[in-house]
Amino acid sequence: MGRTVYVEEHLRTYLTSLAKPDGYVIGLILGQSAGQKDYIVHLAKTPPPLTKNVVEETLISSTVSTEQDVANVYIKSVKDIPMSWVADHAKHVTRMLPGGMWVLGVFIVGPEDTLDNTSNVQKLKSVLGAIHKTLSWNNKYLCGNNQDEKLILSFNSIAQKYICKSIDIAKDSMLKPADWKFQEKATKWHQLETLVDFDRLYLIAVDKDPETLKKQLQNILTNIADLIESSLIVIEGEVRSPDDTLETLGKRKKSSNKECKNKTDDSNNSLQVSLYIPCSQDNSNMNVRTTSCSASIRLIGQLVSRTFVHQRASIAEANTAVKEDIVRSLASRLEMHWDSLIEEENGSPEENITLHEPPRRVLIALPDNKVTLSDYLFPGEGPQEALLSLQELLDLNVQESQVQKEVELQADPIEFYCQSNVNTKPLDNNADTIGNYQMTTYLTGLSVAFVILLVAVLVHQFMI
Numbered sequence: 001m002g003r004t005v006y007v008e009e010h011l012r013t014y015l016t017s018l019a020k021p022d023g024y025v026i027g028l029i030l031g032q033s034a035g036q037k038d039y040i041v042h043l044a045k046t047p048p049p050l051t052k053n054v055v056e057e058t059l060i061s062s063t064v065s066t067e068q069d070v071a072n073v074y075i076k077s078v079k080d081i082p083m084s085w086v087a088d089h090a091k092h093v094t095r096m097l098p099g100g101m102w103v104l105g106v107f108i109v110g111p112e113d114t115l116d117n118t119s120n121v122q123k124l125k126s127v128l129g130a131i132h133k134t135l136s137w138n139n140k141y142l143c144g145n146n147q148d149e150k151l152i153l154s155f156n157s158i159a160q161k162y163i164c165k166s167i168d169i170a171k172d173s174m175l176k177p178a179d180w181k182f183q184e185k186a187t188k189w190h191q192l193e194t195l196v197d198f199d200r201l202y203l204i205a206v207d208k209d210p211e212t213l214k215k216q217l218q219n220i221l222t223n224i225a226d227l228i229e230s231s232l233i234v235i236e237g238e239v240r241s242p243d244d245t246l247e248t249l250g251k252r253k254k255s256s257n258k259e260c261k262n263k264t265d266d267s268n269n270s271l272q273v274s275l276y277i278p279c280s281q282d283n284s285n286m287n288v289r290t291t292s293c294s295a296s297i298r299l300i301g302q303l304v305s306r307t308f309v310h311q312r313a314s315i316a317e318a319n320t321a322v323k324e325d326i327v328r329s330l331a332s333r334l335e336m337h338w339d340s341l342i343e344e345e346n347g348s349p350e351e352n353i354t355l356h357e358p359p360r361r362v363l364i365a366l367p368d369n370k371v372t373l374s375d376y377l378f379p380g381e382g383p384q385e386a387l388l389s390l391q392e393l394l395d396l397n398v399q400e401s402q403v404q405k406e407v408e409l410q411a412d413p414i415e416f417y418c419q420s421n422v423n424t425k426p427l428d429n430n431a432d433t434i435g436n437y438q439m440t441t442y443l444t445g446l447s448v449a450f451v452i453l454l455v456a457v458l459v460h461q462f463m464i
Contacts (some may be wrong), residue, residue, distance in 0.1 A: 002177040003166045007040040009184050010368045014043055015109055024075040024110035027395070028090055028125070029151050032101045032310055034317065038151065038341050039187050039310045040372045045106055045395040046089045049077070049082055078108070080118040083127050087134035092392055094135065094143055095332045096373045099307045099325025100317070103131060104377060105151030105166075114154040117404075121175065124152050134185065134333055141225050141331035151178060186369055188311035190246045192235070194273035196303045198224075204295040214338040216297055221334055224299070224329055225327045232276040233319040235457030242316035246271070246309065273322055292435050303329060304361060304407050308371045333358045340378070360408040362386055372404070 018025040032042040063329040076080055090103045097103075106127055114120045128150045148170035153424045165178035167173060202220055204211075232239065236249065249271065255273075307325045309318050337358030359376035364386065366373065373394070375386040383403040390396040 001004065002179060003036050003038060003151070005038045005040060005164060005178055005180045005181050006187060007180060008186055008368060011040065011043050014183050015107070015155045015162070016157070016160065018109045020111075022076075024078060024081070024114075026075065026081055026086060026106060026108050028093055028103050029105040029107055030088075030093065030097060030155060031099060031104050031149065032308075034310055037310075038104055040104070041187075041369060042099065042366055042394065044089075044393065045095060046086050047392050047395075049085050067398055078110070078123050079125060081127055083130040084134075086127050087130040089137055089393065090131045091132065091134050091143070095328070096375060096389075097321065097328075097391065098321075098372065098374065099305070099328055100309055100372075101322025102147070103135070106131070107155060109155045109157050111156070111158050112422075113156050113159075113161070114153065115165060115175070120440075125167065125169065125173055128152070130196060132169055137333050139329045139335055141221055142234060143333060153180060153289060157309060178432050189308040189370055190311065190313060190318065191270045191370065192273050192307040192309065192318060193270050194275055194303075194305045194307075194322060194326075196228075196275055196305065196326055197301075198303065199223075199300045200298070201296040202299070203291060203293045204297070205295040206292040207292070213341065217334050217338055220437065221295060221327075221331055222298060223267070227277050228275070228323050228326050230278055231323070232278075233322060234274040234276065235271055235315065235318065237272075237274075240315040243317070244315045244398060246313050246315065246318055247311055270393065275322070275326070280438075300461035304362060305329065306372055306407075315436070329361060329374065332374075333361070336376055336378075337339065363404040363407050364390060364396075364402060365404075367396070375403075377405075 018027075022190060025042055025045055027045040029040060030042045030044060031038055031040075088105065094103055106124065108124065114124070132148070132150070141220050149166055149168045151164060151166055152175070153162060153164045164178040165175040166178040167175055200223075202216075202223070204216070235246075240249070303326060305325045307318075307321045309321050312450060313321075357379050359378045359381075362377055362383070363372040363374050364375065367373070372388075375389050377383075379386055383405050385401045386403050386405075387398065387400060410421060
C-alpha cells in the first residue's frame with residue numbers, strides 16, 4: 001500500500017500560480033510524516049540562482065534583489081535544475097521548521113507530465129539524492145530524522161493535472177504510487193508549548209588540546225542533545241502513556257475550558273509541556289574531585305519551544321517532536337552564531353569579558369493554518385529581515401505585524417557583566433600566572449533571551 005498525502009486545497013491554487021508557459025518551477029514539500037501518512041503544511045518554491053555559478057552561501061542575499069534579477073527567471077527544462085541549489089534551499093528551510101516537520105520531498109510545475117519522461121525522473125531522483133546527502137552530512141541536530149522515503153509531485157500546468165510518487169532513495173530507487181489528496185477541510189494540529197531553562201557549567205581541562213569556540217560549542221550541543229533526549233516529558237501536568245493520543249487529551253481540556261469564560265480559542269488549542277532533565281550528579285558519591293582547568297563555559301538561559309503535531313498523534317510522537325524542536329532551535333542559533341564569527345576572540349588580560357550574542361527566535365504563523373515557522377534575528381535586526389527570509393526561502397508575503405518578535409527578548413548586556421564579577425586572584429599565590437588565564441563562556445538569556453558571554457580571567461587553576 002502506498003503513502004497517503006493530505007494537502008489543504010489552497011496549495012492547489014499556489015501550484016497553479018507558479019505556472020510558466022514554457023518553463024518549470026521546482027520547490028520543496030514541507031510537512032509531517034506519520035507512518036504511511038503525510039500531512040503537508042506548505043509548498044515552498046526554490047528561489048532561482050541569480051547566476052549560473054552562484055555560491056551556496058548567497059542563497060539569502062544581504063541586499064535587496066533588483067526587479068531585473070527576479071523577474072521571469074525560471075528553469076527552461078528539467079535537466080537544468082540546479083541540484084546543489086535545491087539541496088541548500090532544503091537545509092536553510094529545515095532550520096525554520098518546528099520539531100517533527102521536515103522537507104518531505106520536491107514538487108515540480110511544468111507544461112507536461114514530468115514523470116512520464118525517464119530522463120526527467122532520473123534528474124528528480126538526483127535532486128532528492130542531493131537533498132538527502134546535504135541534510136545527512138550537515139549538522140545532525142539541525143536536520144535530525146532525515147528519512148529515506150521522499151515524495152515527488154508533478155503538476156501539469158496546462159492540463160491542471162497532478163501525480164505524486166514516493167521513492168526510497170536509500171534502496172532500489174523505484175517509484176511507488178502515492179495518493180495526493182487535496183482537501184477543503186484544514187488539518188487540525190495540536191500545539192505544544194514549553195520553556196526550557198538551562199544552567200550548566202562545562203569545564204575545559206588544562207591539559208586538553210586547545211579548541212576553537214566553534215568546536216567547544218559543538219561539544220556543548222552534543223551534551224545538551226543527549227540530555228534532552230533522556231529528559232522526561234510531562235503534558236498538562238501529567239506523565240502520559242506513550243500509546244495514548246493527544247486527541248483525547250485535547251478534547252478533555254477543551255471541554256474543561258468551556259466552563260471558563262476568559263479562555264480563548266488559542267488557549268483551547270494549546271497544550272502546556274514541561275521538560276524534566278535528569279540530574280547529572282550522583283548524590284551517593286560524596287568524594288570531592290579537584291580538576292585543573294584552563295577555561296569553563298557556562299550555559300544559562302531559557303529557550304522557547306512551540307511544536308505542532310497532527311490531530312491523531314500519539315504521546316510518543318508528541319514527545320519526539322518537542323525534543324526535536326528544542327535541539328533544532330539550539331543547533332540553528334549556535335550554527336548561525338559560529339558561522340557569523342569572522343575570527344576567534346582570544347581575549348586578553350585587560351579584556352576579561354567579551355559578549356557574544358547569537359540570534360533570538362521569532363515565530364511567524366502560516367497564513368492558512370495555525371502552524372508557526374521560525375526565523376532567527378541577530379542583535380540589531382528587526383522584523384524586516386524575517387520578512388525577507390520568508391519571501392526568499394518560503395515564497396511567503398506576510399505583514400510585519402504577523403511576525404511574533406517578542407517570543408524571545410534581547411538581553412541587557414549590562415546585567416550580565418554585573419553578574420560576572422569573579423575573583424581574579426590566583427588560588428596559588430606562588431604560581432606564575434603570566435601567560436595563563438581562566439576563560440568562562442556564558443550562554444545566557446534574559447527571560448526568554450539567548451546570549452553567549454565569553455569571560456577570560458587571570459588565574460592559574462580553577463577548583464571544582
